[in-house]
Amino acid sequence: MIRVGIGYDVHRLVQGRRLVLGGVEIPGELGLEGHSDADVLLHAIGDALLGAAGLGDLGRHFPPGDDRWRDAPSTLLLREIVRLLGEAGWQVVNVDATLIAEWPRLGPFREEMRARVAAALGIEVERVSLKATTNEGLGFVGRGEGIAALAVALITDRRGG
Numbered sequence: 001m002i003r004v005g006i007g008y009d010v011h012r013l014v015q016g017r018r019l020v021l022g023g024v025e026i027p028g029e030l031g032l033e034g035h036s037d038a039d040v041l042l043h044a045i046g047d048a049l050l051g052a053a054g055l056g057d058l059g060r061h062f063p064p065g066d067d068r069w070r071d072a073p074s075t076l077l078l079r080e081i082v083r084l085l086g087e088a089g090w091q092v093v094n095v096d097a098t099l100i101a102e103w104p105r106l107g108p109f110r111e112e113m114r115a116r117v118a119a120a121l122g123i124e125v126e127r128v129s130l131k132a133t134t135n136e137g138l139g140f141v142g143r144g145e146g147i148a149a150l151a152v153a154l155i156t157d158r159r160g161g
């Protein structure tokens with residue numbers, strides 16, 4: 001059995017917050033607002049994995065009112081999601097995600113992000129694909145008010161997937 005899931009997330013760019021994307025802190029004046037570290041890329045990947053397994057979404061497992069997740073690294077959330085999938089008999093085959101942001105450019109950070117995502121998921125880095133696009137100056141992403149991310153994940157119940 002294999003199953004596929006999709007994830008989407010958005011966080012607002014604000015002053016006075018760290019910018020963490022794909023588990024990597026990116027220097028700059030603006031960061032993402034949220035209850036956790038607001039790593040929008042990892043949240044999209046986490047939702048895709050939960051969706052593939054039919055296990056709901058991030059808010060179900062990590063409620064925003066719960067102090068345990070305040071400023072929590074989203075790599076921790078991903079590890080917990082992989083644990084939940086494992087309990088249900090699933091393992092990750094691959095993930096593919098797209099960052100939608102005018103800034104920062106993904107290029108300089110892509111390989112470090114892939115390595116961190118792969119480590120959090122417990123899979124080889126070759127199974128993690130990270131891409132980016134701008135929003136061509138359009139809408140809230142285009143105005144630099146926020147960053148969005150989309151992800152797709154494939155999971156299997158077979159060892160070695």
Ligand SMILES: Nc1ccn([C@@H]2O[C@H](COP(=O)(O)O)[C@@H](O)[C@H]2O)c(=O)n1
Pocket residue numbers: 099100101102103104105106107132133134135136
């Ligand atoms: N935050 C981003 C956005 C884009 N890129 C790279 O630029 C290419 C062109 O983007 P367009 O939105 O103009 O199509 C895109 O394919 C990415 O390679 C990026 O690295 N980081």
Ligand SMILES: C[C@@]1(CO)OP(=O)(O)OP(=O)(O)OC[C@H]1O
Pocket residue numbers: 009033034035036037038039043058059060062063064065066069070
């Ligand atoms: C990750 C959680 C954890 O409290 O909070 P946020 O960092 O605000 O992220 P979001 O994607 O808005 O919602 C999911 C939450 O469960």
